[in-house]
Amino acid sequence: MPATSSAESRGRGALNGERSSRRESAERTPIFSRLLASLLSASAALVGAASTYLVDRATQPVVTTKRLSANEIHLQTRKRLRWFLGVVVLVFAAAGAKMIFLQVAQRDRFIAYSVSQREHTTLLAADRGTIFDRNGIDLALSAPSNTIVVDPTLVKDKSRTASLLAPVLGMPRREILTRLRAKNHFQYLVRQVDTSVVEKVKALDPEASKNKALYSLGGIYFVNEPKRVNPSGGNLAAPVLGSVNLEGAALSGLEASNDSILKGKRGRISAQTDARGREIPKTSRSIVPAKRGDDLVLTIDQSLQYEVERRLVDRVTSAGATGGLVVVADVTNGDILAMASAVGANAAKSEPARVADGLEQNRPLTWTYTPGSVNKIVTFAGAIERGIINSDSVIDGITNSVTDSGFTITDDHVMPSAMSATEILARSSNVGTTKVAAMLGKQGLSHYLSAFGYGVTTSIDFPAQSSGILAASKDWHSIDMLTKPIGYGLAATPMQVLDAYMTIANGGKIVHPRLVSARIDAQGVRHQTVAQPGGRVVSKATASAVTEM
Template sequence: MGQGRLRLVVGAVALVCLSLGARAVQLSVADDARYGTFSTEAFASERVDAAERVTGRGAIVSADGQRLAASLDAGKVVATPYQIEDPEAVAKSLAETLGDEAGSADEIEEKLTGAGKGASRGYSVVAEGVEPETAREVTELGLTGISVAPDEVRAYPNGPLASQLIGYLGTDQAYGGVEARYDEVLKGGQDVELTLDTAVQRELEVALNETAETYEGKSALGLVMRVEDGAIVALAHTPGYDNNQFAEAPEEVKRDRILTDPYEPGSTFKAFTMAAALEEGAVSEQDTFMVADSMPVADVVIKDSEVHAPEILNPAGILQHSRNVGTIQVAQSLGGERLVENIKRFGFGEETGVDLWGENAGIVPPFEEWSGSSIGNIPIGQGLTVTPLQLASGYAALVNGGLRVTPHVASNADTGEPGRRVMSEKTSSIVKGMLQTVVDEGTGHFAQIPGYTVAGKTGTAQKVDPETGRYGDEYVTSFIGFAPAQDPEYLTLIVVDEPQKAIWGEVVAAPAFQNVMGFTLGYYNVPPDRESTKNDAPTPDPVLAPDAKKEDSIR
C-alpha cells in the first residue's frame, strides 16, 4: 500500500474514532457560527447521565440539569512538513476547506513549511477545534503530509449566562470560576454539578441588566443564597460577557467581583452593629435613644439622610428609619473593641471559604488602629470593606439562628463541619423582627412581596474619591433581604455601582430584589406565610417615591 493511501486510511480511522466519541452533539452556542453545524439548543437542556461519559473533560452542570460548559468532539488538522512536496497547493486546498479557522493560505503555508510560530519540520498544527464535518472533508482531500486527529473544543451552551462563575477553559489553562477551581476533577472526566439553577440565574441577570440600564449604573451584581447552608443558587454581574468569545471580552468584566472586589457596604451593615449590641447586652429591645439629625464624631460630622427634629427611637426604630446617628449611639454603648470582636466573629476580614479561587478577605481595621472618628463610620458600614459574598454569608448567619455558613457553588462541596455559632437564636430572632419592620414600615417597603413576610436592609454608601482620598459624590446602592422573614429559606443581594438617575437603595435596588426574590419563592414552591387580599395597596412607583433617602453621609 502506498504511503499516500496509508495516510488516508490513518486519517479516516482517526476521524472514525472522533465520530464514535460523539454524543448527539446538539448544542447552541450563542452568536458563534463556528460551532453552529454541530450544535442545537437541545444539547444544553439534555439531562446529564454520568454513565454516558467515559473520556474527555467533564461537563459543568446546573442544579436543574443544564449543561453550562461541555467539551464537544472536534478534529485537529496536523501537518508533517517534510512530507509535503507542494506546500503552496496544499495550503490553498486547506484554506478553501477550513475557511477562516486556520487563517489565510499564506498563513497555512508557513505552518506547512515549518516557518510558522510553534511549527517544526516534523510536526505542525494547522487548525484545532475543527467541526467534525469539516474534518471529514479534510481527510477526504487525501493530501500527503496532512492528517486529522481527534480533538475537543470547550463550548458554553448558554452563552453569557453565569460566565464569571463558570470560568473559561483556554488552550493553555483554565481561567477563573468553576473551570479553574475544579480543573483536576473535570480533567479526570467527572462532571461538576452546581447548586446554581438556570431559571433563577436568568431572572437575576434580567433584573440586574434592567436596573443598571434604568438608573444608568456603572455596573451591578447580585446573588441568591440558601440561608441554611450557604448554597449559591444564582450569582450574576452586569456588564457580563460570553465565554465563547472570551478573548474579545474586556478583562475587567471577567472577574467574579462578588468575591474579588471589596467595597464599603453602608447601611446594610447596620444590622451587624445592632446584633452585636443586643448579643453583648449593651442594649435591649426596650432601650430608647434621643436621636438628632447629626452628631460630631472627632473631626467629622455624621448626618442622617434628612433633616429632622430630635426623636426618641428604640433599636428597631433606628434600623427601620436607617438612622446613622442612632446606630452610632448604639455602637458607643457597646464600645469599639467589642464591636470589632463581633464583626470578626461573623467572618468579616477573612475569607468565607467559598469553593472558588481569588477571594478577597476585605479589611476590618483592628481596634488598636482606629482613629477618633472610627466609631462614627464603622458601625454604619463605612471605613471597612467587605465583599458582596461576605455580606451575604454574614446575613445568612444573622438570620438562620446564628450559625456561620460556608458559601459554595458545587453541590458536593466539602463545607466542613456545621458552622459555629456566632450569636444566640434569641438575638437572631430579634434582629429578624427588626429587619422585617424595615420592609413593612421603613426604608425597604419597595421590597414587599405579596403573600410573604420579607425582611431586609437598604444601603446607600458613599465611595471614596481615589484622587482626593475623601468621600465623594458617587455611591454604591444596595438591598439585601430574606424571606419568609421569621423562617427564611433564601436571601438575595442586589448591588448597583454609581447609579446616576437615583442613588437610594430603597428606589434603585429594592424593586430588583422584589422581582428576584418573588420569582425564587414561587419557583421553589415556598409556602406563603402572609395573607394577601385584593385590597392590598399596589406597589408604589419607586421613581416617584417622595420619601426616598440617601442613608449614609459623612461630611
C-alpha cells in the same frame, strides 16, 4: 522518547505514517554493533600501519658499518615480528576486555538505552468530568471537536496551499503561510473547529478521506480533540463555572478550584517503533487506559440562573450601570441557587450590556466594595447581644452631624434628637448608629465584625476570592468608630455581606454558603459534600429582634 501532549501526540502519530525516513542508517543499528565495528576498524588500521612499517623496514637495506650475516638478519627479523605480534595481541586483548565489560558490567545500561531509542510513548487524554446543576442538567462538559494540523515538510506548493486554506479556515493567508514555512514537522493550523470546517477542507480534494492527507495539497491532517462546552448556551453561569484552555487545563472558576477532581488521569501507550515511526511487529506494547475525571453537582438551579441573568442584564441596561450582580441563596442550608455577574454597555464599541464570560470576574466573590448602611445590622446585633440596648431603647442627643479628626458624619435628612433603636435602624441614621457603636465600644464592634465574617474569605472554595479589608482593632483610629459602624472604613465582597444577613436569617447561627453539593465518581457513586458546621454569632432572640427592626 519523551512524552508529548495528547493533541500533539495524536497529530504526530498521523504525520509519522506518511513521513519518509530522514534518519541515518546508524540510528537503526544497535549501539553494541556500532561499538564493535569501531574497535575492529581501529584494530585493522593499527595492524595495517604496523605491517607496512615492518615490511618497509625488512625490505630496506641495513646501513651499517658492519655487514650482518644471514643468520643475524634472520634473528633480527624474527625479533621484529615477535614485537609486531605482541602489539596485535595487546590490541585484540584490549578490544576483547572492553567488549566483555560492555556485555557484562554495562549490559543493563545499554539495553535500556537501546529500548529508549526505539520506545515511543503517546499520552492519552482523559475526559474531563461534567458539571451538573442541582437537578442533573449539564452546565459544562467535554465534547469531541476537530483540529487541523500540517507537516510543513510535506507541503510542496506552500503559496497555493495557503491561498486555498485561508478563506476556508477564516485566517489571514500570511499567517497560514508562516506556519507552512516552519522548519519542523508539526504545526497547528486551527484548533477545535466544527465538523463543517473539516468538510470544507476535505472538499478541496474529493479523494481525501478522514484522517488522511490532502494529496493535492500535501501534509494536511485531522486530529480529534475534546472541547469544553456549555450545553445551556451562551455564558450561563460562566464566571462561576470558569474556563479551560485548548489543552484542557483549567484557568478560572470552579473548573480551577476543582481541577484535581475534574481532570482525571492521563493514560499512555508505549510501543517500539522503527526510524520511520512505525510500530515494530511482535515487540512489547503496553497500554495504560486514561481515567475519566469525576463529575460535580452544583447547588445552582439552571432555570433560576437563566432568569436571574436575564433580569440582571435588563436592569443594568435600564440603569445605565457599568455592571451588576445577583446572588440567590437558601438561608437554611447555604446553597447558592443562582450567582450572576453582568457587564454594562460599552458605547465606544457599540456593545450592549451582557452576562460576564468565563474569564471575567465572578463579582460576588472576587469584587470588593464599601458596604455602607447595609452593614449597620452588625452594630445593632452586637449591642443587643451584649445587653447594651434593646429594640425599644431610646437614644437621645442625636444631632445633625458628628465630627472627629476633621471628618464629619451627617444624615441625608433631618432626624429627631431622640429615637428608639428600631427607628434609628429603620431610618438608617448615621449619627444615631455611631452613638450605639460608642456604647458597644471598639473591642465589641471589632469582635462582631469579625464574627459575622468580615476580613476572611467565605467557605466557598473559589480562585482569587477576596477576603475584603478589615484592620485589627489595635490599628484603629478614633475616626474608625464613626466610619466602621455605618459600613465605611472597611471593604467586603457581596458574598460576605450576604453571609452576615444569612446568619441573622438563620437565627444568629452561621450557615456556610456552598456552590458544590456532591461529587460523582467513575462508578457513578455520589459523594455528598459535607457541610461545615456553623458557630453561633448571636442568640436566636437577638437575631429575631434585629429581623423585626
